[in-house]
Amino acid sequence: MSFKAILAMVIGLALPVFAAAGPIIVLGDLEGQGFKLDQFIRESGGFQASPWGGLRLRPGVRFVFMGDALDRGPEGMRILDTMVALKKQYPDQVVLLMGNRDVNKLPLRFIFQNAANPIQRLKDFLDGINASEAFEFRRQELSARGQPASDRDVFNSTVGDVAPGGRMTEYLELAQVGHVDEETGGLFVHGAISDQSVGYVPGHPGRIADVRTWIKTLNAWAHAFPREILAYQGPRAETPGRNDMSVTYGRFLGADNNPHLPADSVIEALKAQGLHYVVAGHSSVGDVPVLMSAPDFRVILVDNSYAKPGSSAWTRIEAGQIELGGHTEGRVFTAKVPILGESAVGSLSPDGWRLLGKVDTGEWLEWQIQGRYRSAYRLLTDAQLCGRRMTRR
Numbered sequence: 001m002s003f004k005a006i007l008a009m010v011i012g013l014a015l016p017v018f019a020a021a022g023p024i025i026v027l028g029d030l031e032g033q034g035f036k037l038d039q040f041i042r043e044s045g046g047f048q049a050s051p052w053g054g055l056r057l058r059p060g061v062r063f064v065f066m067g068d069a070l071d072r073g074p075e076g077m078r079i080l081d082t083m084v085a086l087k088k089q090y091p092d093q094v095v096l097l098m099g100n101r102d103v104n105k106l107p108l109r110f111i112f113q114n115a116a117n118p119i120q121r122l123k124d125f126l127d128g129i130n131a132s133e134a135f136e137f138r139r140q141e142l143s144a145r146g147q148p149a150s151d152r153d154v155f156n157s158t159v160g161d162v163a164p165g166g167r168m169t170e171y172l173e174l175a176q177v178g179h180v181d182e183e184t185g186g187l188f189v190h191g192a193i194s195d196q197s198v199g200y201v202p203g204h205p206g207r208i209a210d211v212r213t214w215i216k217t218l219n220a221w222a223h224a225f226p227r228e229i230l231a232y233q234g235p236r237a238e239t240p241g242r243n244d245m246s247v248t249y250g251r252f253l254g255a256d257n258n259p260h261l262p263a264d265s266v267i268e269a270l271k272a273q274g275l276h277y278v279v280a281g282h283s284s285v286g287d288v289p290v291l292m293s294a295p296d297f298r299v300i301l302v303d304n305s306y307a308k309p310g311s312s313a314w315t316r317i318e319a320g321q322i323e324l325g326g327h328t329e330g331r332v333f334t335a336k337v338p339i340l341g342e343s344a345v346g347s348l349s350p351d352g353w354r355l356l357g358k359v360d361t362g363e364w365l366e367w368q369i370q371g372r373y374r375s376a377y378r379l380l381t382d383a384q385l386c387g388r389r390m391t392r393r
Contacts, residue, residue: 022060023318024181026188028281028289028302029068029099032137034075036304037082039312043325046316055082057090064179066281066302067099067190067248069171071131074140077157080167087174096175098222099190099281100249103172103233104129106225108162119155134158177222178215178247180275184317185339187211187275191243191282192250195263200245202228211273218247251283252292252299257369258352259283259292259301260393267297276339277322279315286367286375287311287328290354291337293346294392298322298339306373324357329377331359347390353378355390 025046030036041047041055046063050056057063065083070076087094107125115121126134138158142149161168179188187193199207201218203226208214222229233248235241243249252259261267262278270278277298284306292299300322302315313326317339324335335357337343347355353366363379370376 022062023316024062024064024184024186026064026066026279026300026302026315026317027304028066028313028315029101029305030070030073030079031068031101031305032070032073032076032079032134033304034073034078035309036307036312037075037079040314043312044314044316055086057086057093062093062095062181063090064095064188064279065097066188066279067097067175068101068281068303068305069099071101071126071129071134071137072305074137074144076134076137077141077145077161077167080161080171084167084170084174095179095188096171097179097188097190097281098172098175098177098233098248100233101129101131102168102175103229103248105162105168106172106230108159112159119151122155122158172225173223176219178218180212180215181317184320185274185276186279186317187215187270187277188279189247189250190280191246191248192252192280193247193262193266193270193278194244194250195266196244197247197250198266198269202226202232211270211275249282252280252301253283253369257284257372258354259285259290259299261292261294261299267294271297277317279317284369284373284375286369286377288313288326288333288356288365289315289324290356290367291322291324291335291346292354292392293337293343295342296340298337298343298346300324306375328359328365331361331365333357333359333365344385344390347392350389350391355385 025044027040046058046061048056048058069079083096087096112118112121123135135154139149139154142157160166199214201221208217232246236243242251254260276296279300281303283301284303285301287307290301300315304313307313311327316323320339322337326333335345337345345355345357353368356365356367359365363381364385366378368376
């Protein structure tokens with residue numbers, strides 16, 4: 001037997017074997033932008049036409065929606081209705097996560113007590129959660145449905161979402177904070193994981209070392225909808241814009257708004273428990289998904305909220321492989337990365353550009369956040385990439 005054959009056999013014995021399962025398709029934060037949902041349905045390969053109308057998942061396909069259904073577009077109601085209907089129709093194939101823009105609507109259940117001007121109180125509340133356009137977006141959606149859309153109608157519709165049986169209430173009751181996929185070795189959270197958030201459950205004594213027990217306990221805590229969940233899903237006073245204690249409001253972003261991998265201690269702890277990738281939303285990454293790579297470990301960022309109109313993004317995980325796709329800058333984008341092993345995709349150039357994958361011209365696509373949320377892209381050839389020193393972080 002050749003040395004290469006022996007080495008391949010040893011590596012094969014040393015690495016985990018993922019069970020043969022149907023693909024997971026992942027959709028990140030939509031924030032009311034229904035056209036991105038439509039693009040995902042067309043391009044992800046996970047849906048098929050139904051003779052009875054509505055959406056139908058292909059056999060064996062699993063679907064994860066990462067949360068943040070509304071606020072920044074005029075189709076939040078449709079998105080919530082779609083996700084709830086899919087979860088009810090395919091309870092074992094669909095996973096819904098609680099995004100911060102979903103959980104932060106819970107105060108609408110009680111903030112209007114004794115309010116002298118409830119409509120203005122609602123507008124002030126939405127402005128305070130960075131959703132200043134949500135009131136008018138709801139008006140647009142009601143009008144598009146042929147329903148009355150006065151200020152009072154918008155108020156009743158918005159507040160009705162969190163009433164018993166309301167569409168947001170239904171969504172949150174069906175959703176969870178985190179999800180572990182045993183068949184592919186993945187952890188799904190809306191925001192991020194860090195050395196501060198892993199194992200932490202508000203009100204629970206100490207840290208929970210076993211990741212599966214931690215996620216199960218965190219989900220049970222959230223489903224009781226304690227008031228503490230409002231602090232968990234929002235920023236901390238000492239860290240404006242982020243909450244590293246929370247997997248819902250944590251971010252993988254550094255001070256320059258570019259993403260980075262979690263601490264090596266977190267990566268090694270997850271790998272030791274058979275988890276080799278994390279999928280998260282919440283951190284703006286532009287037009288297409290962004291993957292960060294470490295040996296035998298990946299982080300995939302899938303937030304769609306700042307993707308330009310005409311762009312699209314989808315993520316597919318199957319048979320030990322992560323496939324990313326979409327459109328950006330008028331080009332078709334794809335990347336295929338094994339869950340285990342090394343990968344150039346996801347690495348950083350010396351000047352801080354992240355290698356994403358290839359476009360349909362055969363060139364490599366690199367990406368970087370410049371300014372607060374503005375995504376910049378550049379192309380390079382195989383020759384330009386060859387010999388370049390790349391780093392993980």
